[in-house]
Amino acid sequence: MNKTVKTDMQRASQLLKLLGDQTRLTMMKLLQSHDCCVCEFTAMFNMSQPAISQHLRKLRDIELVKETRKGKWIFYSINEDHEDYPFIQNVLEELPGQDGLVTDLETQGLRICCE
Template sequence: MIEIQRASQLLKLLGDPTRLTMLKLLESHDCCVCEFVAIFEMSQPAISQHLRRLRDLELVTETRRGQWIFYSLNREHGEYPFVQRILDLLPGQEASILDLESRGLRICCE
């Protein structure tokens, strides 16, 4: 069971469409900042701010691969089941990943 105050904090964070979509994407694919920049057509600083907020609540984790940092959904997070229930209600984002691959941007960080 999750406390009301904590649920409110998580829901505020997930109330932003960009952050919510990021988590849905991370549900099935690790991504780096440059991939999010291409998907959302936003600046790198704006994407980094969204990721910082997700990191601050430890909903995402970082893994360094060479010079790149990849983000993934933190399935070990204490409130992951709460977040997962929300993500389960959302449409898949596979088309965004396929679009990146078709434009040759999915592999730019490897």
């Protein structure tokens, strides 16, 4: 018998609905390889801080992302300990990389603009 925990259909539907938003999906793909703070996301997505915070709140509310405080700033990363992480990881692995957004931020000198 396979002991791998499977995500049930209702839970999968909720997760996919949450990730159905392009901004949140892109954030999750970015967080697969880069910790980011709100100010970096605002620059990457050309969105206001409150809008970015709302997206992050939705991801944080179901614990898909976690926060790490560095000084007065909060950095976000994927919560690899989440019970549904294997499911999320499989979805994200099918998507194109988003490292260009981070590279563009670095080129603009905004990669760590909040330190």
